[in-house]
Amino acid sequence: MATTPISTVYEVEQQRRFTITDFGHTELTPTYRVDLRSNHTPDVFHDANPVSDWRKLSWNTIGRPYQVERWSRDKRSWERENQQEMPVKTCWEQFNRSFQSMFDTDVIAARRNAVAGLGNALSRLALHKAWESLEESLQWTVWNRIHRVEDAVWDPRGKRALFEGLDLHKPAVLFLGAADGYEAMQFLAMYPGGHAVLVDYDDYCRTDRFGKFPEAYPFVGNDATTGSPRVWYRDEMNIDFEVADIRDLRYGKEFDVVISIGLVEHFPDQYKSLAFDMHRRFLKPGGIAIITTPRLQLESKLFYTLFADKMNFAYRELMDVTHLGLYAYENGFEILRHGRIKAHNAIVTRPR
Numbered sequence: 001m002a003t004t005p006i007s008t009v010y011e012v013e014q015q016r017r018f019t020i021t022d023f024g025h026t027e028l029t030p031t032y033r034v035d036l037r038s039n040h041t042p043d044v045f046h047d048a049n050p051v052s053d054w055r056k057l058s059w060n061t062i063g064r065p066y067q068v069e070r071w072s073r074d075k076r077s078w079e080r081e082n083q084q085e086m087p088v089k090t091c092w093e094q095f096n097r098s099f100q101s102m103f104d105t106d107v108i109a110a111r112r113n114a115v116a117g118l119g120n121a122l123s124r125l126a127l128h129k130a131w132e133s134l135e136e137s138l139q140w141t142v143w144n145r146i147h148r149v150e151d152a153v154w155d156p157r158g159k160r161a162l163f164e165g166l167d168l169h170k171p172a173v174l175f176l177g178a179a180d181g182y183e184a185m186q187f188l189a190m191y192p193g194g195h196a197v198l199v200d201y202d203d204y205c206r207t208d209r210f211g212k213f214p215e216a217y218p219f220v221g222n223d224a225t226t227g228s229p230r231v232w233y234r235d236e237m238n239i240d241f242e243v244a245d246i247r248d249l250r251y252g253k254e255f256d257v258v259i260s261i262g263l264v265e266h267f268p269d270q271y272k273s274l275a276f277d278m279h280r281r282f283l284k285p286g287g288i289a290i291i292t293t294p295r296l297q298l299e300s301k302l303f304y305t306l307f308a309d310k311m312n313f314a315y316r317e318l319m320d321v322t323h324l325g326l327y328a329y330e331n332g333f334e335i336l337r338h339g340r341i342k343a344h345n346a347i348v349t350r351p352r
């Protein structure tokens, strides 16, 4: 009997647009989780506000962030061939294509292929190929758990918990190092009628990472007129993408919110004040900056080891929320709220 391929069934499903009646619903698509559940669960923004007085925290007490130093094979071979360090922008171009390929893959099908490849290689005693297939099966198994099952990368419930409760009306949002722009979309769903400028110097983020972000992905937010919950889609949002180096931006003090997700940990300490200044420079008086960085925890260290070839092109630190908060505090920010979401530390701040 002929069966319909999964992708065709899913393409039909994708025509479906969720509404308020679907709240509480969650499902797994081949590439991501749909999650219309409430954010009021214990696993989001947990351990909120562990530091009561930032003036009393010191680097001696908390130590320094951990540096990830296991580099991608492609970066190492590029550097051997070119006899120089890979330029930082090239690192990001490689990273964005490589990371996005994981979001674009039907994970279960990819794992099935890798396991079949492993069986085939073992039957031929092709040990090198068997090792590669084993590593690939493990990577798809872990990516499936992290991105689809636990949804720890996009983490909509964590992000909603992080963004909620701000006194904003139709905010102007600047997203630095925007990549796929996910958080700007989640933010605009919660504060409808706003406008976001996404900035990334890799044009591939404009054309592909953000440009091809699934139109069917539902963002839980609010209705602008009634304030009651509503599902939003990217094609309903007012977003511009600027391909530029964030150091070259020439905006005035015109944004209510500046967001970065996984950006400041890529600036070594001698450039941290520059990184934080980028979050202050374009804020209106009273505006806020929301900053997240990957957490210093065993799971993260294992992730950046297993996925070194796919992820590790540029300088990266893993830090605790105390590190992130202290950097912000030392660079002239008041910490309004801080805590940990699934894979990241997060702070809501305002220039002092």
Ligand SMILES: C[S@@+](CC[C@H](N)C(=O)[O-])C[C@H]1O[C@@H](n2cnc3c(N)ncnc32)[C@H](O)[C@@H]1O
Pocket (backbone or CB within 6 Å): 092, 093, 096, 099, 176, 177, 178, 179, 180, 199, 200, 201, 202, 205, 244, 245, 246, 247, 261, 262, 263
């Ligand atoms: C680690 S990624 C952010 C994580 C993101 N959420 C993701 O899904 O990949 C950092 C992004 O910042 C961009 N970026 C890094 N330095 C930049 C700069 N100086 N100007 C503009 N974009 C920059 C990179 O191109 C990359 O897309």
